[in-house]
Amino acid sequence: MRFVVNTDKERREMMDSIGIGSVQELFKDIDEEILLKRPLNLQRPLSEQELLEAFSEISGKNADTERYKCFLGAGAYDHFIPSVVPCLVGRSEFYTAYTPYQAEASQGMLQAIYEFQTLICQLTGMDVCNASLYDGASALAEAAIMASNVSRRGEVIASSTIHPEYREVVKTYVENRGLEFREVGWEDGVTSVTELAKEVSDKTSAVLVQNPNFFGNLEDLDEVGKIAHEKKALFVVCVVEPTSLGLLKAPGEFGADIAAGEGQSLGNSVSFGGPHLGFLAARQEFLQKMPGRLVGMTTDTEGRRGFVMTLQAREQHVRREKATSNICSNQALNALAATVYLAALGRRGFRKLSTLNAQKARYLRSRVLELKGFEARFEKPYYNEFVVRCPIDPRKINEELTKRSILGGLPVGRFYRGLEDCWLLCATEKSARKDIDLLIETLRGICG
Amino acid sequence: MKLIFELSAEGREGASLPELDVPEQDLGIPETELRSEIPLPEVSEVDVVRHYTALSRMNFGVDSGFYPLGSCTMKYNPKVNEVIAGLPGFKSAHPYQPEELSQGCLQVIYELSRDLAEITGMDAFTLQPAAGAQGELTGLMMAKAYFKRRGENRKKVLVPDSAHGTNPASAALCGYEVVEIPSDPRGGVDMVELKGKATEDVAALMLTNPNTLGLFEENILEISDIVHGNGGLMYCDGANMNAILGIAKPGDMGFDIVHLNLHKTFSAPHGGGGPGSGPVGVKERLARFLPKPVVQKNGGRYFLDYDRPESIGRVKAFYGNFSVLVKAYAYIRALGPEGLKEVAENAVLNANYVMRKLEGAYELPYDRVCKHEFVLSGKRQLDFGVHAMDIAKRLIDYGFHPPTVYFPLIVKEAIMIEPTETEGKETLDSFVEAMLKIAEEAEKEPELLRNAPKTTPTTRLDALTAARKPNLRWKER
Known part of the structure; x- marks a missing residue:
């Protein structure tokens, strides 16, 4: 693709107007020693169609929160975005x-x-x-x-x-x-x-x-x-x-x-x-x-x-x-x-959104804690994230969950020594009950 | 125009949320931690749409028309890049999802770093900085770490008087003393001054090349020798890369560190002020200090390398303004090597064409071949009581976004014009015509300029009162 507008004819007219014979003359203030003598070593140009194909292929290698159920937060939150x-x-x-x-x-x-x-x-x-x-x-x-x-x-x-x-x-x-x-x-x-x-x-x-x-x-x-x-x-x-x-x-x-x-x-x-x-x-x-x-x-x-x-x-x-x-x-x-x-959600909507987040997190937490081997790590008031202790390495759990298109929580040991068995889970208004229940069933299968 | 708050009517809602589908529980949050009131506006969805659509119509973007804002490289932002950045695998990828499920994102970071290194002649890149200024800070932190490792405590950073304000501000934020270097009569670094000031306690010279006058530093190799001769590092503010893509590389000019503005040269839109992206490239001897993590490739697999004991640390959470990176990489892939060189050639041709058309009517303080932009002075028009700002405002009435004015600081009544390569001769000619007409008006009807703009939703605004009695937020009466 190219986004340059002028035709060769127009460029010619412009050069004539300036009084130069070639564009190279505009770079004569750059030392010969540093002028690049070869084309940049980059891949060949792509048409729009090829570009879209190439990038669709690259993006397709990633998980995303549209195809995966996300219980991961830790500083980046999967909320619904109104159109x-x-x-x-x-x-x-x-x-x-x-x-x-x-x-x-x-x-x-x-x-x-x-x-x-x-x-x-x-x-x-x-x-x-x-x-x-x-x-x-x-x-x-x-x-x-x-x-x-x-x-x-x-x-x-x-x-x-x-x-x-x-x-x-x-x-x-x-x-x-x-x-x-x-x-x-x-x-x-x-x-x-x-x-x-x-x-x-x-x-x-x-x-x-x-x-x-x-x-x-x-x-x-x-x-x-x-x-x-x-x-x-x-x-x-x-x-x-x-x-x-x-x-x-x-x-x-x-x-x-x-x-x-x-x-x-x-x-x-x-x-x-x-x-x-x-x-x-x-x-x-x-x-x-x-x-x-x-x-x-x-x-x-x-x-x-x-x-x-x-x-x-x-x-x-x-x-x-x-x-x-x-x-x-x-x-x-x-x-x-x-x-x-914030304007779209407004006074009532924003309150309701917060409440949904908090309620979903409480449902998620109580269901996880029903599972054998999972324990609360902290007993403090919280909002939409909380830490639980897992019966097996949470990284292992996440690996298994991805097979069911679920993004599990953050293994806390990544950042905190002594919390290697801990998992930081997040629920938002996007966490439907059926998705939480699916997570619980899958966890039962993995850890049961 | 009313504010969104003034459209508020009790009970209105602009979004629909799902019903609670789980058993309601006591939140277990003490009453003392809960708030009673959230004073947000109450508007319907239609209110929101009409309000912000109306606001958008009071804003001028590249898609609205010619935007020759010097030093900002307001080129066309390809639509396909927006589509690509909006693909779910990019837009909705979580930064902490497993590496195995982030291979596409890591590939973009890896390959863009590689291509930027090739374009700039550097050995390694970080894409973490969120904008040019943060890139500068990151680059200087690496310089600091480099000297610390060598057991040197260098205290100064040299900055030309034509530099962007971010350069001295970044140096100060990094704990350096700033020493200003004057420009010479040709608009370049004053070599005598440089030789005197490039002492052994200088950590780096921060240089924009081509500089903010749109001029290439003719003595760049000698400048690098002087700075390197005393053990200092050469820092390139790459804000103006648009002029030299595929033509020359900062790495070949002696620069050790370079930051780029992907939202300028590499076509990512400016978003009305951001988000930008300010990757930083370094020569091998500085690579160990790059922020962590660095994306590496092992066989066919990409991974995040956190094991970097000499890293400066982090300047941003996660990995940078990722979707801006995607747009820049898509741009490079779309254009390829020939396309990028064509960008530089056309940007420079366009700038020189407009410069020569305007030099008769306006003062041209540095009469040399320019690069991507050039700087005029409104000095002559001062005689008629007209300032650069008046010329700028009058351009709005002619349907153009004004150039940058009053920068660089070393040119009196500066008017800094950067056409970019994505403008055709017709557009340039009509801009030239308007500028010439304005020069005439300045002489004959200066009031027209002093009272401009007249075609906008507001006439000139009272900035003085705004600063004296700041009203920075709406409050319910």
Whole structure:
């Protein structure tokens, strides 16, 4: 395929107009020594038909949550996406646009982002939210760095019940920035508050905790927040499964200073891990230290309502090395998907969705625990994920399940030593009773 | 235009959810952990569709028309790529499903890494970074790890004054002190300044080539020698690869690290600001520091290699903005080697054609052959009280998306134009015609420009008040 428009005749006319005899003359400023003397070593071009065939074959080698029943979560959640979401996000005026630098030609995206900022504030109970960050993990890292800029302290403390890959990202960001990163342990499936209380000091810039945590359990946010605030550290709550916020008290209601997290669950597909949707919401007083773009409402010369990117003096294109972050491109289209999704579900729908997730998870859990050899690993309040102990290696179980087109839970031993027999299961509104029952029957066959 | 919140009417629902098909249980969540209220809007499905369709009509994309936004490479985004990225095996593959059931996804990552290495002349790639700026940060983290391993503590990163703002911001985020290098009168790196500043405490020079003026660094080999001579690394901001695909490789210019913007050169749509993708390629001596995991191939089987003790760690959960990777790989496969070279040749021809057509009416500060883009100055129009921004806004009335303005910072009243290869002569001619007309208007009817745009849903917006009294969210009265 080729997407070049001009014909040879037109190219000739253009070259004549410039006064050159060949296109090569336009590259005469490149040293002969570095000009490539051979074609790139790539496969031959394909027609559209061949391209589709080639990629259908490649994609066909993957399992997907449409053909497989999915009980896997752990940071990427298989939720139903209403048709309005892809239809509206697929409007090319949105997806083929660049960053809304020219406000008058970009009012659609700007208003949508303003709505997104509002919706995330409504969900998280925070005052202000940015226009998105790359993903939950980097959003948490940005939150940690923001907290150290606010508090002018050099140490970040993260709970070990935060998603392991998130912790790795935070560690990578924070240490390269020249800050210290420390983790505190867990007990009974939640952050050890006794350990946390010992660790947090007046050097601590931020305490990071995830709710529901990686094991699916609800943290004692009141207590964690109290420990952080006693030492004047910022209290950062990470939300990886935002559909939980239809039921659970918002981070803002627990006194969080920053809520950072992942919005994939809100109308974005799992897409083998990306693009997902990072967000960062904070209390008003920290506005000037926030990373990323912000859209604000204003008026035009006729007094009509309009929207612009604002407070750009925080950003890299204005402040360069003194910017609050280096972020430029964000995840605007994923933010748009979340906006449409939340609007479509609305006040009642979102509550109902959360309840469905929680109820399905409880059915799944009680059925799994009926099986011989399976035990609850934790007895804590949870949302739509939970950990069970298995009679055999959960990796083995997953292998068997795939034969029945089931994606089993996450073998927790992948990330936590001592939990090699543990399995992190997830249910969503997509988990039909018959699918859960099929899983149970299959498990009985495997482990019975 | 109303906000979605202002369309809300109590009791409306815009989505249908399945009935609960399992026995209802007590949730076992203490009352103190539950919320009483979720203040989301209540609208019907039709409300949602009309609202966001109306918003889309207030937005200008590449599909709407010519979008010569310099430095952003707003080329046509092939539709087939959207179809491919939407295949269930890509869109609905879970990042933690077993490797055996993810062979197609891993194949895409592996083969795209291989092809990007060939295109850039690098030895190894990571596709994990989610955008160019995150790629920069990742590249610098690798540089830092490289020096740490050598027992060197280099504190500075050199950045030309023409660089994207992300370069100094990424260096600072990575804990480096930023030292700015001025440009010379020809728009390249000032060699005398470089020699003075490329000392032994410099970790890297971050260079965009072709640079943000659209000019190829003529002294690139000498620049690399100077930086390497003091043990520093050469970092290539590959945001402008579109000009040199199949023509020259950063790896042959002396660069040790390069990041690419797949949402620019490799046709993935920009999504109104993202998602992007910022893969980073390195020379062999830096490969051990790549973020983990790295996709490897063993026989016919692909696997995720986490056993990388010297890796910088991670910058993102999972494996990158995967569906953007799929689109970029599909683009490379569609075009092949000849097609990619043709992209560069046509992008450069288009830019030079428009540049020469406009140099009479606007100041051309660097009169050289340009690459994928060129920068004009609105200096002359200043005499009539007209700014680059006014010219930009007036272009909207003529049906074009404006070029980038006021960047790079070293050109007064900068107007940065990047036509890309997917525009034909007719489109370029009509853009030129509009620009010439605007230059005339600037002289004769400057008010037309100062009051532009007039054809848009809003006229010019009050950015000052927006910043002074930030209104960043809607609140129920």
